[in-house]
Amino acid sequence: MTSLATLPGFLTHFIAGIALVWLGGWAYCRITPQDEVALIRQGNTAAAIALVGALVGMAIPIGASVSNSANLLDAAVWGVVAVIAQLLCFFVVVRVLGPGWRDAMEQRNEAAGAIVKAGVSIAVGIVNAAAMSS
Incomplete structure (x- = not known):
């Protein structure tokens, strides 16, 4: 069963990635x-x-940090960098x-500003992820 030989690595990287997305969301x-x-x-769309835009915007570069990392520590460090970049995006x-x-x-539950925030978070997340692969 060589196909399961990489399962421990998958699990550690997956758990680290989910933890980083949760930490970023928090x-x-x-x-x-x-x-x-x-x-x-309360039903505020x-x-x-x-929030979903922010989470997706963080998950994209965190996923890139996990897939481009040399090891778990490398993935975690670059994942934290990704979260910080995404949080700075919010302030801008x-x-x-x-x-x-x-x-x-x-x-007023107006979605226009939320859509802009979500879209910019996702766009920055894509650029953030691309920058990690260079």
Whole structure:
């Protein structure tokens, strides 16, 4: 059964990748001024779009760090770099959106700003992942 010989490596890299996405999502929820999880539980579509975009935006370069790494430590280090880059992306996007985006998402459940945040997070994630393979 040589096909299962790489299962331990798969499991460690998979668990590390999932842990990094979870850590990135946790950090994202801590740096944003609103409680996305509470808003989502209340049925706020805009909050769900923004959070899912942030998670996908982090998962793309974390996946690249796992697939391009020499070992588990290398994957973890580059995964943390990916998360930091994605969190910095949030600060840039909210500056562009201006001060009214938070109220629009929280009070009026407007998705426009959330779609921009999600789209930029995913776009930056793709570039972030491509940069890791160079």
